[in-house]
Each structure stands twice: as C-alpha cells, then as structure tokens.
Amino acid sequence: MKAKTVLPAVAMTAVSMVLTLAVVMMWLGTAVPWPVALVVGVGIDGGWLATLAYERRLAAQGDHNRAVTAVGWSFGVLAAGVLVAHALTAEHSAGAWLAVAWLPIAAKALWLVHSLWERTALTPLALDAIRGIQQEARDEAAVARARLRAEAATEETRLTAVTEAGARVARVQAETAQTLAGAWSTLESARKGEETGRALTSVTSTVTPGVTPRWELPVWGPSEQVPALESAAPALSDDELDTLVHDIRYSQTPPLSYREMAARFRAAGHSASEVRLRAAWKRVA
Numbered sequence: 001m002k003a004k005t006v007l008p009a010v011a012m013t014a015v016s017m018v019l020t021l022a023v024v025m026m027w028l029g030t031a032v033p034w035p036v037a038l039v040v041g042v043g044i045d046g047g048w049l050a051t052l053a054y055e056r057r058l059a060a061q062g063d064h065n066r067a068v069t070a071v072g073w074s075f076g077v078l079a080a081g082v083l084v085a086h087a088l089t090a091e092h093s094a095g096a097w098l099a100v101a102w103l104p105i106a107a108k109a110l111w112l113v114h115s116l117w118e119r120t121a122l123t124p125l126a127l128d129a130i131r132g133i134q135q136e137a138r139d140e141a142a143v144a145r146a147r148l149r150a151e152a153a154t155e156e157t158r159l160t161a162v163t164e165a166g167a168r169v170a171r172v173q174a175e176t177a178q179t180l181a182g183a184w185s186t187l188e189s190a191r192k193g194e195e196t197g198r199a200l201t202s203v204t205s206t207v208t209p210g211v212t213p214r215w216e217l218p219v220w221g222p223s224e225q226v227p228a229l230e231s232a233a234p235a236l237s238d239d240e241l242d243t244l245v246h247d248i249r250y251s252q253t254p255p256l257s258y259r260e261m262a263a264r265f266r267a268a269g270h271s272a273s274e275v276r277l278r279a280a281w282k283r284v285a
Contacts (some may be wrong), residue, residue, distance in 0.1 A: 009110035013052070016104040017045040020079040023086045023097075044082070048075035048104075052111065059115050072108065073222045079104035135235055249284060258285075 024041035025034065049073035058065055080101055087097030121132075236244070248268075249261045256264070258281050265277065273281075 006114050009107060009114050012103055012107040012110055013048075016076075016079060016107045017046060017048065019100055019103060020044055020082055025083055027082070027086050027089075044075065044079055048072065048079060051075060055111070055115075059118060074107040076104045164174075198254065236270065236272055238276075241276060242283055245277070245280045246284045255285075 021038075021041035021044075024044065025037050027037075051068055055065075055067050055072055058068065080103075082096060083101035083104070087095075087101055178283075245261060245267065248264050249255045258278070261281065262277060265272070
C-alpha cells in the first residue's frame with residue numbers, strides 16, 4: 001500500500017521538475033546565456049527537492065513544520081507559475097503547455113495524500129485484530145437476528161394455537177348454553193302446563209293408591225349460598241409456613257426438591273394452598 005501512494009508522487013514530482021527545467025531553459029535561453037537559465041531551473045527544482053526531502057524527514061520522525069510546508073508549496077506554485085507563464089507567451093502549443101501546468105501542484109497534493117496515509121497506517125497485526133473484531137460483531141448480530149426471528153415465529157405459533165383453542169372453547173360454551181336454555185325452557189313449559197300435575201298423578205296413582213303426590217319441577221332462579229365448612233385446623237401464618245417449609249426442606253442433605261417437600265408437608269397433616277406453599281418455598285429457597 002505504501003508503494004501505491006509514494007510511486008505516483010515520485011513520478012509526478014520527477015516529471016514536474018523536468019518540465020520546469022525545460023521551460024526555464026526555453027523561456028530564458030533566448031534572453032540570458034543558457035548556463036544562467038540552467039542555474040535558475042536547477043535552483044527551482046533543487047529548492048523544491050530540498051524542502052520535499054526535509055518534509056519527508058520530519059514526517060518520518062512524526063513531526064511537522066508549517067514553515068517548511070509553506071516553502072515547499074511556494075516552490076510548487078512557482079514551478080506551476082513558470083509553466084503557466086510559458087504557456088501564455090508561447091506562440092505554438094499553448095494549450096498543451098497549459099494542460100501540463102498543473103503537474104507541480106498535483107505532485108504536492110500526492111505527497112500530502114501519502115503523508116496522510118502514513119499517519120493513519122496500521123500494522124498487519126492490528127488490521128487482523130480489527131477484522132477479527134468486525135467478524136465477531138457480525139456473527140453476534142447474525143445470531144441475535146436469528147434468535148429474534150425464531151422467538152417471533154414461536155410466539156406467533158403460540159398465539160395462533162391459543163386463539164384457536166379459545167375460539168373452540170367459546171363455540172362449545174355457546175352450544176352448551178343454547179342446549180341448557182332449551183332444556184330449561186322445556187322444563188318451564190312443563191311446570192306451568194295445566195296437564196302436568198294431572199298426568200303425573202295418573203301415572204303414580206296405580207303405584208301409591210290414595211296418595212296424591214306434590215310434583216314440583218326445578219326452577220330456574222337464584223340459589224342460596226351454602227355455608228362453608230369450618231376447617232379442622234386454623235390457617236398457618238406466613239412466618240409459620242416459612243418455618244415449616246425451611247425445616248422440611250433442610251431435613252436432609254442435599255436439600256429436598258419442591259415436590260418432595262410438598263409431599264412431606266401434606267403427609268405431616270399440614271394444610272396450605274398451593275399458591276401459598278409455593279410462595280413460602282420461593283422465600284425460603
């Protein structure tokens with residue numbers, strides 16, 4: 001990767017220097033002796049190359065100097081200005097010279113890109129670690145998505161089953177209520193009928209002569225509540241229940257399971273609802 005960024009910058013810098021030297025020789029060669037023009041061209045290229053080398057040395061040390069950078073860009077702008085000036089004063093091929101006048105600026109930009117790459121470059125070990133972390137994150141995300149999809153499908157199946165079962169229960173209840181309503185309607189009609197008692201008396205008179213029974217059919221209406229039977233033993237408090245559950249559970253090592261504890265609790269003659277007994281188990285365990 002380093003070669004991919006440094007080689008284009010080196011190539012464009014070399015081409016820019018050659019073009020700058022050639023333009024200076026052609027442009028000033030007619031006005032001054034060619035050794036003078038050569039010194040001017042070499043001076044521009046040499047100054048540019050020296051500042052570039054110093055910038056690269058500072059970059060290798062992890063340092064940066066704004067003055068050196070400004071001087072380097074000044075030489076780049078000067079070289080570009082020489083090419084532009086030559087293109088504007090050239091009698092032939094002015095467009096071609098303008099087309100290559102941007103090369104010095106482009107070379108400086110490529111060196112800037114290469115310095116940015118050097119400041120952000122990572123070792124192969126770090127890159128491998130980053131790839132491993134990214135792959136692990138992708139794996140975890142894929143597993144989480146699959147788990148959510150599976151849970152959603154399971155919940156959808158459960159809700160569908162519950163809904164269908166509820167619909168079946170509702171239909172059965174409706175049919176049962178309709179049947180009961182019809183039966184009670186028939187009984188009510190029979191009870192209120194004028195011939196009901198006479199027909200029943202005629203049937204039983206042969207069995208119980210001289211006795212006229214009183215026939216009363218069931219009546220659809222409110223019923224009286226039967227008083228509850230008093231429990232044989234008083235209900236246990238939460239603290240007493242917790243103490244009993246604790247003693248039974250830890251009566252053996254390892255401690256008993258809930259089923260074993262509940263069986264021994266009831267076998268000992270204690271009484272408690274399943275809800276209270278399980279609540280006491282949770283508090284103890």
